Amino acid sequence: MLHHDESWNQLEQLLQDTEREVLEMFQHIDRIGERNQWKVIQAFQKHKVSDYHFAGSTGYGYNDRGREILDLVYADVFGAEQALVRPHFASGTHTISTALFGVLRPGDELLYITGKPYDTLHKVIGKEGDKTGSLADWGISYSCVELLPSGQVDWNGVSRAIKPNTKVIGIQRSRGYDWRASFTIDDIKKMVEEVRKLTPDAIIFVDNCYGEFTELIEPTEVGVDLMAGSLIKNPGGGLAETGGYIAGKAEYVEAAAYRLTAPGIGSEVGAMLGMLRSMYQGLFLAPHIVSQAVRGSVLAAAVFEKLGFETKPKWHEKRTDLIQAFRFGQADHLISFVQGIQQAAAVDAHVTPEPWDMPGYEHPVIMAAGTFIQGGSLELSADAPIREPYIAYMQGGLTYAHVKYGLLLSLVKMKKHGLICD
Known part of the structure; x- marks a missing residue:
């Protein structure tokens, strides 16, 4: 039985009052979740998903019908020609790397038009002669065009940056560790239209991590050639234990499959290691769970705005x-918030996160990740690089109630440390 003091009761009342103020937004989010749920169910029905598709395969995994149907279901859900959905992808970064290496060749250039990509991709891009097998080490060049102060694409800069060897145009949908708006599907559609005018034959690639099912359609439905994401984020529904997906035009997806396995083998092999049931059921649940997480982000934003952040x-x-970002301005505010999120976890709530030098990141990172799936950021989590202006990024929540509880504990912790006022 929880025993609450006056501070807890005041902050709980603040959350309840705020819920009433954002009710209309909640209803909008629920409608999106419903329609995405129907879309997923219809894809299951179209491909006659049955319980025998959940059976595992061994060895090479030849003729694994469950794996083959899962690829078809994902392709339909994302409006793509083909999809590659595998537990063999170790992370979102690995999945994106596979997609890029699949379609780029020595002498080609990768051009990101949404500024520098997420921190973990910097090592994938690499430096010439780094001997790590990075893009640069293979003679694939990279450049990026920083966003305008407004957060929009600098099309004049893009026009100047495109070269005869620019093979792939990269777009990062989510904000990453930047203080900018994430790009909507409408934004991405306009990017596709502009890129086609400037370089019609370039492959347009989107890092779709954190974006799936937050809107009614996906980037591959507005002209994007190739996209990738992680199954321990949105589309795994909190059940997929690992993995990622690549979707888009068939020739590019198959090229990525050759990179994942080997040329001539591609998507035809790969035992699914007893994970098919969780991958199917996770996809089934994903639209609803994503809507729960988005509801939590709306509440978080509304409450922290009331408190002056x-x-x-x-x-x-x-x-x-x-992703919901908060600009705290001070390291102690940020750290206290993240520790409060950890304290609300069902798993590892007794652990107090501290900043550390996390592999793949350029600054010390603090991360609240009391999750059932290690690193599963569809589950309630929060992280931040320890650098000015001390911005924390919260994401996920398998249930809205969990997000609300995490916010409450964070606010109580911040108040006890004198970091917020009544």
Whole structure:
């Protein structure tokens, strides 16, 4: 039985009052979740998913019908020609790396038009002669065009940056560790249209991590050639234990499959290691769970705005991913918030996160990750690089109630440390 003091009761009342103010936004999020749920069910029905598709395979995994049907279901859900859905992808970064290496060759260039990509991709891009097998080590060049101060694409800069060897145009949908708006599907559609005018034959690639099912359609439905994401984020529904997906035009997806396995083998092999049931059921649950997480982000933004903190997006703004950013301005505010999220976990709540030098990141990172799936950021989690202006990024929540509880504990912790006022 929980025993609450006056501070707890005041903050719980603040959350309940705020819920009433954002009710209309909640209803909008629920409608998106419903329609995405129907879309997923219809894809299951179209491909006659049955319980025998959940059986595992061994060895090479030849003729694994469950694996083959899962690829078809994902392709339909994302409006793509083909999809590659595998537990053999170790992370979102691995999945994105596989997609890029699949379609780029020595002498080609990768051009990101949404600024520098997420921190963990910097090592994938690499430096010439780094001997790590990075893109640069294989003679694939990279450049990026920083966003305008408004957060929009600098099309004049893009026009100047495109070269005859620019093979892939990269777009990062989510904000990553940047203080900018994530890009909506409408934004991405306009990017596709502009890129086609400047370089019609380039492959347009989208890092779709954190974005799946937050809107009614996906990037591959507005002209994107190739996209990738992680199954321990949105589409895994909190059940997939590992893995990722690549979706898009068939020739590019198959090229990525050759990179994952070997040329001539591609997507035809790969035992699914007894994971098919959780991957199917996770996809089934994903639209609802994503809507629960987005609801939690809206509540978080509304409450912290009331307390005088900057948030992005603001509570009433359109959502296109799971990420909710808070600008705290001071390290102790940020650390206290993240520790409060950890304290609300069902797993490892007794652990107190501290900043550390996490592999793949350029600054010390603090991460609240009391999750059933290690690193599963569809589950309630929060993280931040320890650098000015001390922005924390919260994402996920398998249930809205868990997000609310995490916010409450974070606020109580911050108040006890004198970091917020009544």
